[in-house]
Amino acid sequence: MIEEKGILFVLSGPSGVGKGTVRKALFEKATNLQYSISVTTRNPREGEKDGVDYFFKTKEEFQNMIEQNQLLEWAEYVGNYYGTPKEYVQETLDKGKDVFLEIEVQGAMKVKKNFPEGVFIFLIPPSLEELKNRIINRGTETEELVTNRLLAAREEIEMMDAYDYVVVNDEVEKAVEKILSIVQSEHCKRERVAKQYKKALEGDVT
Numbered sequence: 001m002i003e004e005k006g007i008l009f010v011l012s013g014p015s016g017v018g019k020g021t022v023r024k025a026l027f028e029k030a031t032n033l034q035y036s037i038s039v040t041t042r043n044p045r046e047g048e049k050d051g052v053d054y055f056f057k058t059k060e061e062f063q064n065m066i067e068q069n070q071l072l073e074w075a076e077y078v079g080n081y082y083g084t085p086k087e088y089v090q091e092t093l094d095k096g097k098d099v100f101l102e103i104e105v106q107g108a109m110k111v112k113k114n115f116p117e118g119v120f121i122f123l124i125p126p127s128l129e130e131l132k133n134r135i136i137n138r139g140t141e142t143e144e145l146v147t148n149r150l151l152a153a154r155e156e157i158e159m160m161d162a163y164d165y166v167v168v169n170d171e172v173e174k175a176v177e178k179i180l181s182i183v184q185s186e187h188c189k190r191e192r193v194a195k196q197y198k199k200a201l202e203g204d205v206t
């Protein structure tokens with residue numbers, strides 16, 4: 001009997017490209033994906049809730065989580081720490097449910113190293129100019145932080161080739177449809193492999 005585990009989907013891309021926006025729109029349609037809520041040391045933005053948008057932690061609490069090996073990956077990003085709770089991801093995959101992470105590029109690369117069977121999706125903006133406009137218009141960052149995030153974005157975009165799929169976020173709905181079709185096609189792929197594996201096992205017996 002082959003154990004059916006869930007698939008780990010990782011959505012990444014530069015700050016301001018629209019990962020959060022696309023993820024929220026995706027979750028309105030894809031009820032079979034489980035979102036892994038991250039831990040962060042950054043302050044909540046207006047309207048953000050603990051346990052919904054993030055688990056907001058102090059630096060000391062975050063450090064303890066690292067020391068106790070509770071994070072699947074973590075990264076320091078523009079002065080704050082962000083990480084993925086390991087237990088939730090493992091338990092959910094073990095139950096056969098898909099997990100969806102929305103994380104920055106350094107963290108995604110760490111997951112890829114430790115969990116290469118994951119599916120890695122890179123969201124890109126239609127242009128760097130548009131990326132800049134999106135971060136500025138969101139109005140959540142100081143001028144200095146906008147500059148830092150844009151500097152990071154240039155380096156992050158260079159990592160695009162390391163991903164399984166690249167999706168352009170020109171229109172949110174189109175990006176969501178692409179991601180949904182990736183999820184579907186990854187399931188078909190794995191079902192095919194499982195069937196072939198089962199056939200091969202049966203062949204061994206007879």
Ligand SMILES: Nc1ncnc2c1ncn2[C@@H]1O[C@H](COP(=O)(O)OP(=O)(O)OP(=O)(O)O)[C@@H](O)[C@H]1O
Nearest residue numbers: 014015016017018019020021134138169170171172
């Ligand atoms: N396809 C799109 N067209 C126009 N604006 C968009 C699109 N997608 C997202 N936006 C806008 O761009 C801004 C940044 O989006 P969002 O916060 O989702 O980005 P992000 O990649 O999650 O950023 P961060 O990594 O900093 O958290 C928001 O104001 C959002 O409304």
Ligand SMILES: Nc1nc2c(ncn2[C@@H]2O[C@H](COP(=O)(O)O)[C@@H](O)[C@H]2O)c(=O)[nH]1
Nearest residue numbers: 015038039074075082083084102103104107
């Ligand atoms: N490596 C990780 N990156 C994460 C995680 N959760 C979110 N993020 C990414 O951090 C930046 C900044 O987020 P913001 O909410 O301050 O704008 C963004 O790219 C997020 O996707 C995580 O667990 N690990």
